[in-house]
Amino acid sequence: MSPINENKYLTPRVNWVSPKTFPDLNEHEIHIWRVSLSCEAAKIAELEPLLSPDELSKADRFVFDKDRWSYIAGRGTLRNILSHYVFADPVMLEFAYAKNGKPALGGRHAASQLKFNLTHAQDLMLVAVSSTEELGIDIESLRDVAYDEMAEQFFSDEEVAALRSVPKHLQTEAFFSCWTQKEAYIKALGEGLSYPLKQFTVSFLPNRPAALLKTSHSTQASRWTMSRFIPCAGYLGALAVRGHSWRYKHWDWKD
Amino acid sequence: MSEKELKETILAVLATIAPEADLSEIDPDELLQDELDVDSIDFSNFVLGLYKKTGIEIPERDYPKILSLNGCVAYLLGKAVAS
Numbered sequence: 001m002s003p004i005n006e007n008k009y010l011t012p013r014v015n016w017v018s019p020k021t022f023p024d025l026n027e028h029e030i031h032i033w034r035v036s037l038s039c040e041a042a043k044i045a046e047l048e049p050l051l052s053p054d055e056l057s058k059a060d061r062f063v064f065d066k067d068r069w070s071y072i073a074g075r076g077t078l079r080n081i082l083s084h085y086v087f088a089d090p091v092m093l094e095f096a097y098a099k100n101g102k103p104a105l106g107g108r109h110a111a112s113q114l115k116f117n118l119t120h121a122q123d124l125m126l127v128a129v130s131s132t133e134e135l136g137i138d139i140e141s142l143r144d145v146a147y148d149e150m151a152e153q154f155f156s157d158e159e160v161a162a163l164r165s166v167p168k169h170l171q172t173e174a175f176f177s178c179w180t181q182k183e184a185y186i187k188a189l190g191e192g193l194s195y196p197l198k199q200f201t202v203s204f205l206p207n208r209p210a211a212l213l214k215t216s217h218s219t220q221a222s223r224w225t226m227s228r229f230i231p232c233a234g235y236l237g238a239l240a241v242r243g244h245s246w247r248y249k250h251w252d253w254k255d
Numbered sequence: 256m257s258e259k260e261l262k263e264t265i266l267a268v269l270a271t272i273a274p275e276a277d278l279s280e281i282d283p284d285e286l287l288q289d290e291l292d293v294d295s296i297d298f299s300n301f302v303l304g305l306y307k308k309t310g311i312e313i314p315e316r317d318y319p320k321i322l323s324l325n326g327c328v329a330y331l332l333g334k335a336v337a338s
Contacts, residue, residue, distance in 0.1 A: 061290075063277060063290065145300065146300070150300070193315070194319055
């Protein structure tokens with residue numbers, strides 16, 4: 001193993017592209033869309049009518065307007081993005097939810113087989129889309145957390161040891177790299193917070209590629225592709241998907 | 256710990272993970288994650304904080320029982336009585 005660079009982490013920074021026209025999704029591609037949830041009132045007024053009655057009801061339950069606006073921006077934009085893939089009116093999309101809350105296209109568009117997953121942190125949302133495989137994506141804003149305690153509680157023994165081997169000044173980023181990969185994996189599985197995080201191990205050391213190293217059940221770790229990335233300054237993200245040889249396309253949503 | 260004390264403890268822990276939130280506005284039957292817009296790290300910190308304050312360890316399989324304020328109070332009350 002090559003020595004850990006003492007000065008910086010090796011998480012790749014994403015180069016986002018604004019497509020001139022809506023891009024085709026090929027079989028071996030994963031599209032990742034970056035969406036700003038910080039919108040003007042006029043934009044919220046434009047997006048709100050796209051939401052379903054249950055989404056509007058949820059929006060109305062937020063205590064703070066900023067959270068309500070953020071939810072409307074996220075849901076409305078998700079509908080706009082997905083509608084391009086299935087050639088539908090965004091208002092007509094229906095969502096179905098797995099037992100742990102993972103959304104999928106429902107109703108007449110369930111047959112499209114389009115797979116997607118979304119994540120948000122503060123004013124940033126990412127939407128990952130595949131035409132064939134279930135996937136999971138997670139982002140976190142980098143911030144001070146009691147990572148020693150949290151790792152002890154939620155990471156596998158191998159991960160705790162790996163985290164302790166990282167130079168102190170890189171440990172916060174290492175912690176978030178591990179956490180986002182673990183979250184992306186359980187989201188890809190369609191599992192929720194109650195999935196035991198200690199029972200699988202990911203690779204997150206600065207000088208090693210992201211990977212699923214070990215699972216406790218029949219899922220073969222080597223069948224998964226994990227990736228980690230910096231979507232923009234102050235955030236860290238990860239994506240998990242079954243299979244290999246994926247091509248990632250990073251698109252900026254500027255509607 | 257009484258039900259009232261447990262509720263106060265839970266709210267005190269919530270205040271540390273969602274310092275900007277007005278906790279008096281929480282609907283006790285709604286999902287805390289939706290009410291406070293907390294992410295997975297915040298929620299895990301919530302679990303850790305409850306453990307520190309009450310000594311009650313909450314296994315991951317029981318997380319669905321503590322997703323609302325009322326659910327959390329009932330769960331911890333049950334655990335406290337059992338111990």
